[in-house]
Amino acid sequence: MDSWDLTSIDVQPRQPVVLHSDEGAARVIALRLPAGEELQEHEVHEHAWLHVHDGTVEVQADGAARQIGAGGLVHWAPQERHEVRAVQDALLLLMLAPWPGPGHPNLHPGS
8 A cells, every 4th residue: 555645745846746657557646736837738649637735726628718717627638638727826736547558658569
């Protein structure tokens, strides 16, 4: 069993902390996003779940925007373009699964 206390991990802005990475299963990353900063529009090869541990973010996908506060959870399907902007300083937990997803550049040819 693994466990983490996000409040005790020193997560600095622009320095994500990989908490766990299991090839074929999932990758879990803690992120700190200061108010006004964003993860510009992008997509990933995996399903992406974003849990807002603290603060508030605005998430956008397919022309729709929502504010998500502490305790909120968002899911994007693989290749779904999205962006995240911190409305307040935010501590976030990102889970990508399966890791790495089909087509990810880290996969070996023929995988």
